[in-house]
Amino acid sequence: MYDIIGDVHGYAHRLEALLKKLGYYKQQGVWRHSERILISVGDLIDRGPEQRETVNIIRNMQEAGHALAIMGNHEYNAVGWVMQDQQGNYLRPHTDRNRSQHEAFLQACEGHKGWYESTIAWFKSLPVYLDLPELRVVHACWHTPSKHILDQHTDPSGALLENAWSLSGNKQHPLFGALEVLSKGWEVDLPAGYSFVDQDGHERFKIRTKWWREDARSYRALAIGVDNIKDLPNTDMDVSKLPGYDNKKPLFLGHYWMRGTPHLQSRHIACVDWTVVEPNGLMAAYRFDGEQQLCDSKFVAV
Ligand SMILES: [Mn+2]
Structure with missing residues (x-):
């Protein structure tokens, strides 16, 4: 079954402490569990001190079949930082405010051009949501009409098609709003x-x-x-x-800077972002064993 982890934002040592607590171990440089799969809700990057280490941990796990990952708004913005629309404007405008939000990642990538390009390509390959037989995962909001719009612009793995990226930067295009809702919330x-x-x-x-x-x-x-x-x-x-929620499957979210002791948002919805970026915040996960009614006691955090 699955362990769903919250936003990491470059805090690789906290991520590794959580993996250890969840019973994962490192073999030939890759974290794994003998019986379980990790799921990241996105937002691996920006803010924290170990940007490249964080991406490497999750990417290595995903590529070895030990993890799944979706795109958070920070991965979307990282791609938008380097991609231009048909008019030649960056999808993520290079304003001071956007730059400061992305600074820790950009600095970590300095002098690592090959790694940077490969990582952007990997971010582009990530789906925006997962709808597995037992559970659903999206960064911020499960919204069926937005999912339907998105689905017209993705490949079978859920990754955005190449030509969809420039459409997604056009505020007049339905894909822009759909991605906003799914990855940034309502x-x-x-x-x-x-x-x-x-x-x-x-x-x-x-x-x-x-x-x-x-x-x-x-x-x-x-x-x-x-x-x-x-x-x-x-x-x-x-x-x-x-939008509300249909409660048909358990849903896992990141994104929301939750504070305090990890707890459910409803019997069917768990946010796993407990704000590792703040001094009193936690790197959290939900240990999922197939239950269709979630339970507060299944959060694990460090
Ligand atoms: Mn976040």
């Missing part, structure tokens, strides 16, 4: 006059939502990643537009 505009400052100090006018919550209606209850909740209006949002 974001909602705040009413005019409202904004908040995110963990990187940037002012934002949209909130990420706990799109899986069926019992909440207000901006304050549905927002995630807002430290000072009083920055948000004390009113309800139009929840009829939230």
Whole structure:
């Protein structure tokens, strides 16, 4: 069965500590488990001190058949940093803000041109979601209409077709919005006059939502990643537009900077990103044994 691990963001030593705790061991330079497969929810890179080591661990495992991996928004952006659209603009504009978010990875790649090119090619080969017989994995939001749009632009392995990359950078194209929802989540505009400052100090006018919550209606209850909740209006949002979840299979997410002791988002949804990038954060996994109702006690973290 599967162990699903959260965003690593370049913290290779924390990843290795987690692998050890999960019973994986290194053989001929590749981490493996005799009975289990690792699944990464994406966001291997950016922020942390061991960018190349992190990619190498997961890529080696995947190529040896011991892991599966999907693309997070950071891998998508890494590809967009080097790819241009038909007008010659980078899919990920080289603004100061985007550069600072990507700086740790770019620095780690300096002097390693061959490794960098090979890694970008590997990122391009990753699927955006997994729909396995027992479970589903997506970086941020399971949204069937977005999946259907994406599926028109992928090969049988789930990787984006080569010509789809430039389409995906065009905000007018449905693929752009589909990838935003799947990899960045269900974001909602705040009413005019409202904004908040995110963990990187940037002012934002949209909130990420706990799109899986069926019992909440207000901006304050549905927002995630807002430290000072009083920055948000004390009113309800139009929840009829939230995607919800069909609960047909367990779903695993990353992306959300969860804090505290790892716990489920619902009986069918587990976010495994417990914010290894912060001093009190955790590198977490969910140990999945085929159960269709998930359980808090199956999180493992270091
Ligand atoms: Mn992340």
